[in-house]
Amino acid sequence: MSFIGYKDTIGEGDLVLAFLGRDAIKPIVINKEETLNTRFGSFPHAQMIGLKYGTQMASIKGYGFIHLLQPSAELWTLSLPHRTQIVYTPDSSYITQRLGITAGSRVIEAGTGSASFSHALARTVSAEGHLFTYEFHEPRFLEAKKEFEEHGLLGTPVTINHRDVCKDGFEISNYDGDVKATSVFLDLPAPWEAIAHLSQVISQDEKVGICCFSPCIEQVSKTLDALKEYGWTSVQMVEIQARRWEARQQMVRQVDDAVLRLKDVKRRKLEGIERKRRFYAEHGQPRDEDSEQEVEKRKELEKEETKVDRTEFNPFGRGLRIKDGDEAFNWIKVSKTEAEVKSHTSYLTFAFKQATPSSTT
Amino acid sequence: MTFIKRQTTVQYHQFCLIRLPSEGIKIVEIRPQGIVKLGKFGTFAVDQIVGFPYGQSFEILDDNNVRPIQGSLVELEDDEQDDSLKEKIQYLRQLDVESSETNRDLVDIGNATQELTQEEIETLKKTSNGANIGEAIIDKLIKSHVNFSQKTKHSQEKYLRRKQQKFLRRFTVDLLGPSQLLQYFLEKDPTKVLDMSEESMGLLLSLANVQPGGRYLVIDETGGVIVNALLDRMRGSGELLVVHENEHPNHSALKYSNFEPSVIDRMVKTINLLQFFEPEDERVQWNDLSQQEIEEMKSSKKAHYYRRRDNAIQINDAIDNAVKGDFDALIIVSTLYTPTLVKKMIAKVGGSRPIVVYSQYKEPLVETQVESMQNLELLAPTLHETRCRPYQTIIGRLHPLMTMKGGGGYLFHAIRVFPLQEGVQAVGRGIKKRKIDDQQSVDS
Structure with missing residues (x-):
């Protein structure tokens, strides 16, 4: 399995994530007959076999390169084919943590969508736990199922169902045994319709947590009504606000240097004026009867004699190509958020259900 | 099987979390015949709550007795169901x-x-x-x-x-999981856990791809709160090599862990920075004495001999482990200067494996990211911040809470890679750069 467990060396049939850039991660299945063609060149699969995961590989022509990475749920989230809006790592990691999902947990997820969170959940519940995921849109269900199969997750620990849980509930036939879910994640347009069906499939012996993931506040409102109606308590809605920061270096440009530079500019300007004055005193004003040749010659001479030398004083390296961090200058390390931040993903409504009293005696 | 299932009911010899109506929390050890004092909320005998599922609420009666109750401790204004x-x-x-x-x-x-x-x-x-x-x-x-x-x-x-909240004599018993242990310290002494929020902890565990069976290299300055969170996701299989900067590690928070000491001893190996970076000088020279020599020793001396022997074996094992390298993740939660720390530790991380560094301040991680951009062994260095914004969750009166906890920390993440050989690399980079520039000029 590529998402659960670890591997050191690339082999035939492995799923490899070819890292071309942050926004260009290409999943490939190693087949020694095939070649990966990218804008950075061509990379024959046959040459990848036997390399260590993490290796930087040069294209056959020697220019351009890619990195060959082992798939993880978090990298998959960045590379997967989008079928729907996906749950990103800051949300999925918090939901996992707050619901206390761990190895051995039994989790319900509806709907599967692009299966981004499914992969992270499968990794965390591991072979000891189980993920029951439901998708009502048939093409998406088929694609997700194929994906789980190719990724070695189908069966253990993932069971996927094509079903509208809002109408038909969560009870399934393609799994041997009771669902007995210990955590529930609902990413549905109308989670309140699904909440009614949960009591048959959640564990009665232990505290069960739920998270409903909805982008609109109106959905949250209806969800709260349903949670209350079906006996869920400790209800709290939160929002995850995540950002990525970009580090840079900024040159320390001292104000005193800026003043000194202005003085330097002024000095040189005066020097130029003085030279001009001297030139005109010596050569007089140009005369109308001068030939074109003489005008040209005088121009050259004026340029030559009034020229002010380039200044040695250039505290900020103007006009030079300065690399960030150049040791001839002082720098501070600074940061700013990305140009575009995800300012809203969804509201996360959490609630819990106590074990039923009958099972406690 | 090494798999250890998470407990779902209150059992003897475990630590659990007691939630009070005042929203205060308390850690309690479930000792036979123990009495728990909750101040003005009363006292109760722990035997009375053993066997109940976590999440159960109780009302305190007379003579240290309790009565299980349904619902939560204090009702939200709108919970008309309860x-x-x-x-x-x-x-x-x-x-x-x-x-x-x-x-x-x-x-x-x-x-x-x-x-x-x-x-x-x-x-x-x-x-x-x-x-x-x-x-x-x-x-x-x-x-x-x-x-x-x-x-x-x-x-x-x-x-x-x-x-x-002030007067009702009720409490809820909850699992003392990693989030709860973190919450306990956040309220008691946030500096102990370097002000890490629950959302930062969750993101750390996901970015580090923590799972059963992994071998992780860890620096944990939270007294073991992070080590406990890792153990919780590994549930019995895998190994942690914890590198620390003192002669002995500080794992004071691990006493609250619900893993038995034998499990912790099996999974958590410790090594100090000196042993880690200079393994060959720090290996303990040890020769077993013969059976006869041991038998001739006085009992106190014999105990001393075995202690020293265990110690030597433990240190040498940890050193072997460090030398072996190829860890499945490097997880750093420390106040050491991270740009140099990360640089010195990269070599021990396996290919394509994550490096995750937590700091309560952004600046050290900004420096780490700037340094990493020059480092060809680190791919896609990224600086993350995540904040959970809680809402007043009452139907018809939903709005973000007027105040929330500040802080929470930052996470640096990168992937360990193996760069091309020097010569090839220079050519590769040069041409690639031109190529990208060309591409961009075409694009724009």
Whole structure:
């Protein structure tokens, strides 16, 4: 399995994530007959076999390169084919943590969508736990199922169902045994319709947590009504606000240097004026009867004699190509958020259900 | 099987979390015949809660007894489903209090609104019996509240809820999981856990791809709160090599872990920075004595010999482990200067494996990211921040809470890679750069 467990060396049939850039991660299945063609060149699969995961590989022509990475749920989230809006790592990691999902947990997820969170959940519940995921849109269900199969997750620990849980509930036939879910994640347009069906499939012996993931506040409102109606308590809605920061270096440009530079500019300007004055005193004003040749010659001479030398004083390296961090200058390390931040993903409504009293005696 | 399932019911010899109506939390060890004192909320015998599922709430009765109750400790203003809210509404009815449409007539006269004095409350506490103290006091408080009928229904309920938090003798027993242990320290002493929020902990565990069977290289300055969180996701299989900067590691928080000491000893190996970076000089030279020599020793000396032997084996094992390298993740939660720390430790991380560094301040990680951009062994260095914004979750009155906890920390993440050989690399980079520039000029 590529998402659960670890591997050191690339082999035939492995799923490899070819890292071309942050926004260009290409999943490939190693087949020694095939070649990966990218804008950075061509990379024959046959040459990848036997390399260590993490290796930087040069294209056959020697220019351009890619990195060959082992798939993880978090990298998959960045590379997967989008079928729907996906749950990103800051949300999925918090939901996992707050619901206390761990190895051995039994989790319900509806709907599967692009299966981004499914992969992270499968990794965390591991072979000891189980993920029951439901998708009502048939093409998406088929694609997700194929994906789980190719990724070695189908069966253990993932069971996927094509079903509208809002109408038909969560009870399934393609799994041997009771669902007995210990955590529930609902990413549905109308989670309140699904909440009614949960009591048959959640564990009665232990505290069960739920998270409903909805982008609109109106959905949250209806969800709260349903949670209350079906006996869920400790209800709290939160929002995850995540950002990525970009580090840079900024040159320390001292104000005193800026003043000194202005003085330097002024000095040189005066020097130029003085030279001009001297030139005109010596050569007089140009005369109308001068030939074109003489005008040209005088121009050259004026340029030559009034020229002010380039200044040695250039505290900020103007006009030079300065690399960030150049040791001839002082720098501070600074940061700013990305140009575009995800300012809203969804509201996360959490609630819990106590074990039923009958099972406690 | 090494798999250890997470406990779902209260069992002896475990630590669990007690939640109080005041939203205070307390860690309690479930010792046979133990008595737990919850201050003004009363005392109870732990034997009484053993076997109940986590999440169960109780009411404290007389003589250290408890009675399991349904629902949560203190009711949200809107939880009309719950029995105790029904009770509460009945209170208001039976007290025959009125409420106002608006707070127009409510005049703030401070403490004078309450005619019941502190002394009278203290007397009530002494004279009323057991479980009903709280309700009796709340009852009296409302009757003696001069302006109560001038309050709106919403504010009456809010008042009642506040008083319930103060006087009801109830508690909930919860699993002491990694999030709860973190929360406990965040409230008690946030510096101990370097101000890490639950959302940062969750993101750290995901970015580090933590799972059963992994071998992780860890620096944990939280006294073991992170080590415990890793163990919780690994549940019995895998290994941690914890590198620390003192002669002995500080794992004081691990005493609250619900993993048995034998499991922790098996999975967690420790090594100090000197041993880690200079393994060959730090290996302990050890030769076993012969059976005969051991038998001739006095018993105190014999014990000493075995202690020294165990110690030597442990240190040398940890050193072997460090030398072996190829860890499945590097996880750093430390106040050491991270740019150099990361650089020095990269070599021990396996290919394509994550490096995750937590700091409560952004600046060290900004420096780490700047340094990493020059480092060809680190791919896609990224600086993450995540914040959870809680809402007042009452139907019809949803809004973000007016205040929330600040801080929470930052995470640096990168992937360990193996760069091309020097010569090839220079060519590769140069041409690639031109190529990208060309591409961009075409694009734009």
